[in-house]
Amino acid sequence: MRKRVPALFFAVLAAVSLVSACGTSSEARTTEDGRTLIRYQGWASQVTYPELAAxxxxxxxxxxxxxxxxxxxxxxxxSAATGATDIGGAFNGAVVKLAAAGSPITSVISYYGSDKENFTGYYVLDNSPIRSARDLIGKKxxxxxxxxxxxxxxxEWLAQQGLSNDEIAQVELTVVPPVNAEQALRQGQIDAxxxxxIxxxxxxARGGVRPLFTDGDLFGAFSYGxxxxxxxxxxxxRDAVADLTRGTARAIRWAQTTPRDQVIAKFKDIITRRGREGESADKADYWKSTGVAGPGxxxxxxxxxxWVDWLVRNGEVESGKLAAKDLYTNEFNPYANGTYPENAGPDGKVIG
Known part of the structure; x- marks a missing residue:
């Protein structure tokens, strides 16, 4: 069976496109002091950069x-595309898929990525016979x-290692919640x-695992979402989106230029003070960097x-249908539009 994105995912994207085409509410509510309310979703036990900016x-x-x-x-x-929220964040490949499905959306700022401290590793057990991409054929x-x-x-790694599309389709990509991922590997329920x-x-730290590769091995320091x-x-x-982007860019830059222990302390303080049910601030101890490649x-x-090219190559997006330059804007980012120098801190002053 070819391991592509499930049909349900495409059905959802089609529904998103239909809802968007029919028109979603773009009238934002305001606070008593005239600020535009931006509806958003958070992540449990984490602080998003808009939350940090606020x-x-x-x-x-x-x-x-x-x-x-x-x-x-x-x-x-x-959720953002259907009008349930006003902003949403995801991996750029998913953003491109959503745009390809006909949803009129624009990326306004990068918010996560990979660097030497903050990355995703793809692991097997130490005693696993899997040493190469070809060894993964037929494995979970x-x-x-x-x-x-x-x-x-x-x-992408499998393709770069020389596997054909048919061979990649034989690698059984299996959904495993992060909290259960290590246990599933150690118990032999999956092979990688x-x-x-965290x-x-x-x-x-527990040992007994080794990396096959990391996302940093493919692209180096790179923003992914x-x-x-x-x-x-x-x-x-426009004014609200500009302010949201500008403030979030400054928050990302603050995290990029502030000592790690101070960033962690700030995250813990925010999580503790907001008091959302079931949250723990302990996860903040594992924060290492933003992973964001560009300033702010x-x-x-x-x-x-x-990812546009990747989807075209894999037959999931028609060639020429999308171009990256039409899917994003840096217009509102102060580190791109000339408001701040690229080497400035969150206050706009040059660092050093």
Missing amino acids: DLGYFDKVALDWVGNTTSGPQDIQ FGVNTLGAHHEFVAR VALFD WRDEAV TYIVRDDFLARN GVVREQEIQL
């Missing part, structure tokens, strides 16, 4: 309206969700697994075009 006082014209937590990047951008490869970062990077963040660090807004929301709320989340065209 806490640091970097917004002038917007206020955040948390509507709950998301379960995945694809779900988050689908655990990823956190289909249609997102871990699947795309795994399949993508591990990141789950990677804990598995490596962007926040998107609907085009109709952007058209009617400036989007580089190649970070999106790479």
Whole structure:
């Protein structure tokens, strides 16, 4: 069976496109002091960069309206595309898929990626006979969700290692929740697994696993995901989107230029003070870096075009239908539009 994104995922994308075409509400609510309310989804026990920006006082014209937590990047951008929220973030391959399905969306800022400290590793057990991509043919490869970062990077690595599309289709990509991923590998339920963040660090600390590759091996320092807004929301709320992007860019830059222990302390403080049910601030201890390649989340065209080309090559997007330059804008990012120098800190002053 060819391991492509499930038909259900495409059905959801089609539904998103239909809802968008029929028109979603782009009229934003405002606070008593006139700020535009931005509806968004968070992540349990994590602080998003818009949330950090709000806490640091970097917004002038917007206020955040948390509507709950998301379960995945694809779900988050689908919520934004259908009008359930105003902003969503996901892996750029998922963003491109959503755009290809006809949803009018624009990426406005990069918010996560990979560097030497913050990366996804693809692991097997120490005693596993799997040493190469070809050894994975017919084996189960655990990823956190289909249609997102871990699947795309795994399949890209397999292709770069010389496997044909038919051979890649024989690698059984299996959804395993991150909290169960290490256990599934150690118990032999899967043969290889993508591990990141706290789950990677804990598995490596316990020993008995080794990496086949990391996403950094493929592209080096690279931003993998962007926040998107609907085009109709952007058209009617340009000042709000500009303020949201500008403040988030400054927050990312703050995290890029502030000592790690201070960033962790800030994250813990935010999580503790907001008091959401079932959250723990302990996970913040495992934060190492933003992973964002550009200063303040400036989007580089190649970070999106790479996945446009990938989807074309795999027959999932028609050649010539999409171009990265039409899917994103750096217009509102102060580190790209000339407001701040690229080597400035969150206050706009040159570092050093």
